[in-house]
Amino acid sequence: xxxxxxxxxxxxxxxxxxxxxxxxxxxxxxxxxxxxxxxxxxxxxxxxxxxxxxxxxxxxxxxxxxxxxxxxxxxxxxxxxxxxxxxxxxxxxxxxxxxxxxxxxxxxxxxxxxxxxxxxxxxxxxxxxxxxxxxxxxxxxxxxxxxxxxxxxxxxxxxxxxxxxxxxxxxxxxxxxxxxxxxxxxxxxxxxxxxxxxxxxxxxxxxx
Numbered sequence: 141x142x143x144x145x146x147x148x149x150x151x152x153x154x155x156x157x158x159x160x161x162x163x164x165x166x167x168x169x170x171x172x173x174x175x176x177x178x179x180x181x182x183x184x185x186x187x188x189x190x191x192x193x194x195x196x197x198x199x200x201x202x203x204x205x206x207x208x209x210x211x212x213x214x215x216x217x218x219x220x221x222x223x224x225x226x227x228x229x230x231x232x233x234x235x236x237x238x239x240x241x242x243x244x245x246x247x248x249x250x251x252x253x254x255x256x257x258x259x260x261x262x263x264x265x266x267x268x269x270x271x272x273x274x275x276x277x278x279x280x281x282x283x284x285x286x287x288x289x290x291x292x293x294x295x296x297x298x299x300x301x302x303x304x305x306x307x308x309x310x311x312x313x314x315x316x317x318x319x320x321x322x323x324x325x326x327x328x329x330x331x332x333x334x335x336x337x338x339x340x341x342x343x344x345x346x347x348x
Contacts, residue, residue, distance in 0.1 A: 143211075143220045150207035150224040154231020154248055157238050158199040159184050162192050172241065179235075180243035182278050186341075197247055204228045204251030212255070222312035225252035229316050233323060244323040246282045249316055253289060256309055259302045260292035276338035279327035286321060290314040 159179045163171040166188055175183045181200060185193035207224040216224070232248040234240040254261035268285035272278055290313050297304030305313075330336035 142214070143216060143223075146207065146211055146214070146216065146220065147223045147227045150211075150227035151231040152236070153203045153207055154228035155235035155237050155242070156203060156231075157235050157242065158203070159196045159243065160238060162196050162199075163188050166192055172238075178243055179238065179241070181247055200232065200243075200247035201251035201254075203232070204248035204253075205255040206251075208252050208255035218306040219308045221256060222309045225249075225256055226312055226316055228252050229319070233319065244282070245316070245320045246286065249286065249320060253313055253316070256313070257293055257302070257305055260289055260296055263292045263296075264289040272339060276340070277331065277336055278339050279324055279336060280331060283321055283324050283327070286317045290317055 157179050159181060160171050163169055163174075163184055169187070171177075171179055171183060171187060175187045177183070181193045181197040184196045204225065207228050208221055211221045211224045229245045229249045229252060231242075233242050233245045235242040250261065250265070264285040267288045268281040271281035271284050275281075290310060293305045293310055293313065296302045327336055
């Protein structure tokens with residue numbers, strides 16, 4: 141029962157809509173009604189500015205990492221750790237506190253997956269940084285980084301650069317990556333027609 145409770149807590153923590161709360165506190169505006177309408181750090185950046193966006197990004201990463209770290213401290217098996225990571229991401233994407241309309245899960249998945257396996261997460265973060273610095277599309281960087289993580293995890297384990305990730309976790313992170321990519325469908329369409337906004341533009345667009 142303790143593992144079930146931990147997974148439930150992971151979902152509830154993931155459901156805490158920090159982007160909504162921070163923007164509401166700073167401006168009394170519902171972030172779902174401005175910018176892209178997305179409940180994530182990129183929309184906060186466009187709507188409220190860098191300090192608020194940085195706070196939301198840190199909090200969204202933390203709410204993904206904390207349940208996994210707690211589970212690890214309690215000696216939870218890999219399947220439970222993977223369930224905690226997935227529950228936190230699902231909480232962010234489908235938050236019970238906002239009528240199941242949340243963000244895209246990139247930052248929360250980064251925290252959860254980073255707590256599971258830091259080395260491939262750092263490699264995926266490097267992919268994100270390079271792509272965003274080069275093209276200035278946060279959505280493109282997010283999608284490529286998310287897609288790259290399971291590949292890095294497999295390759296690093298295969299060549300002995302880290303302890304191989306248990307199959308249940310590798311499958312779980314791949315499923316999470318697929319969910320996040322699906323959430324970026326509109327971004328892909330805008331990229332295809334040249335209408336996706338670059339980092340720093342303030343009209344429409346989203347990422348996390």
